[in-house]
Amino acid sequence: MESYKGKKLFTPGPLGCSQQVKEAMxxxxxxxxxxxxxxxxxxxxxxxxxxxxxxxxxxxxxxxxxxxxxxxxxxxxxxxxxxxxxxxxxxxxxxxxxxxxxxxxxxxxxxxxxxxxxxxxxxxxxxxxxxxxxxxxxxxxxxxxxxxxxxxxxxxxxxxxxxxxxxxxxxxxxxxxxxxxxxxxxxxxxxxxxxxxxxxxxxxxxxxxxxxxxxxxxxxxxxxxxxxxxxILAFQKALQEFSEEGGIDGRSKRYKKNCSILLEGMKKLGFKTLLPDSEQGYIITSFIFPKHPNFKFEEFYQRLSKLGKMLFHSYCVF
The missing domain is CATH 3.40.640.10 (Type I PLP-dependent aspartate aminotransferase-like (Major domain))
Incomplete structure (x- = not known):
């Protein structure tokens, strides 16, 4: 069975936590x-x-x-x-x-x-x-x-x-x-x-x-x-790390930076965001499936998985 240890989770949950949080359990x-x-x-x-x-x-x-x-x-x-x-x-x-x-x-x-x-x-x-x-x-x-x-x-x-x-x-x-x-x-x-x-x-x-x-x-x-x-023990440790990072200000600063990097890279690849820039949050970013014959989501998903990135996908109907 393939181990997912160390993969980054780009999903709505569960999300990744530090080694120290895991050890608290x-x-x-x-x-x-x-x-x-x-x-x-x-x-x-x-x-x-x-x-x-x-x-x-x-x-x-x-x-x-x-x-x-x-x-x-x-x-x-x-x-x-x-x-x-x-x-x-x-x-x-x-x-x-x-x-x-x-x-x-x-x-x-x-x-x-x-x-x-x-x-x-x-x-x-x-x-x-x-x-x-x-x-x-x-x-x-x-x-x-x-x-x-x-x-x-x-x-x-x-x-x-x-x-x-x-x-x-x-x-x-x-x-x-x-x-x-x-x-x-x-x-x-x-x-x-x-x-x-x-x-x-x-x-x-x-x-x-x-x-x-x-x-x-x-x-x-x-x-x-x-x-x-x-x-609960893991939660206690996670709260300690939250405080050490600077609380809401520190965590939001890191999330905003990560979001900016993600948006810049995805846009260079030709992806478009679901939300307009003026309403785009920095916690979750949704991208529209490209209407291109060469884009196959399963292949895209598997390639990122092999690079240690786990994605979440959903469908919106307009």
Whole structure:
């Protein structure tokens, strides 16, 4: 079996991590070990510090699942009771996944689809939500399927003006830690990556109940169900490296440089970006398949794989 050790992952996840982060997982901890509980508490505090928000207003809840698990936990906790309705602002696949979660969970939801080759237009939001009885407005910050970074601060301001009692939910899975979010301006209630604010609500799911998870972490520092101890140790080490690199400023500087190199090289090869330059983010870059008879994606993919580069590809229909 071919080993992928050392290959660079150009995918939405999982992503590469340092050797030191991998080595942090070599130590075994019991889930109720005092040292492990201390590590969990420190990680929760560090996430709030990275976000630039106060523990008096927000809290961080760790969940032992994928990003979709975390997104569903917010929808289940806030919107699984009678009378709630979600508005999803979509310009890509991950916002559409929110709609699928709502459909499967029997949560009332509307979705507004915008073109996938641009960010969500602020100018249209006011008319879409004004005087509508939505209990939540949900959107993706950096839409992983195309790389668009949506204006959450501007949209959040409009949401709270038109729907002051609605929950504003932002999926920042791809952007937290590299793209700053002004929580005060955006007035975000829930932000999913690892940091979340927990509003009082009820859930019809046991494992996805954020309130119950928070109460456990606050009362005894423990997860309700078996936590991924080795992943938590790796997370702690990754946060240390994040701080050593200069936090959000340092990491975004490196990402911007990498993105600039990538864009320059790909454009020289004749590739065109999906998004216009004015809206191109620096976390994810999407390129359009060349309409050339000699371009075969599988061959392109395999050649890059042999050079130690792993690609992610998706299809957009216009």
């Amino acid at each position: 070599l130590r075994d901890y019991g889930s109720r070990d005092i040292d492990f509980i201390t590590i969990v508490r420190n990680i929760r505090q560090e996430l709030l510090r990275i976000a630039g928000i106060s523990s008096e207003q927000y809290t961080a809840i760790l969940l032992q699942g994928s990003g979709t698990y975390a997104v569903e936990s917010v929808l289940q906790t806030c919107c699984s009771f009678s009378g709630t309705k979600v508005l999803i602002l979509s310009n890509g696949a991950y916002a559409k996944r929110m709609k699928k979660i709502c459909h499967v969970s029997d949560i009332a939801a509307d979705i507004i689809d915008f073109p996938e080759n641009s960010m969500i237009p602020v100018s249209k939001i006011n008319d879409l939500i004004n005087k509508h009885p939505y209990s939540m407005v949900a959107m993706v910050h950096c839409e992983t399927s195309n790389g668009a970074i949506n204006p959450v601060e501007e949209i959040g301001t409009i949401v709270k003006k038109c729907l002051p009692y609605a929950v504003f939910f932002v999926d920042a899975m791809s952007s937290f830690g590299a793209v700053p979010v002004d929580f005060g301006k955006a007035q975000v209630d829930y932000l999913v990556t690892s940091a979340n604010k927990c509003l009082q609500g009820r859930s019809r799911s046991l494992s996805l109940d954020l309130v119950d998870q928070l109460q456990g972490l606050e009362s005894n520092g423990q997860f309700r169900f078996t936590p991924p101890t080795h992943a």
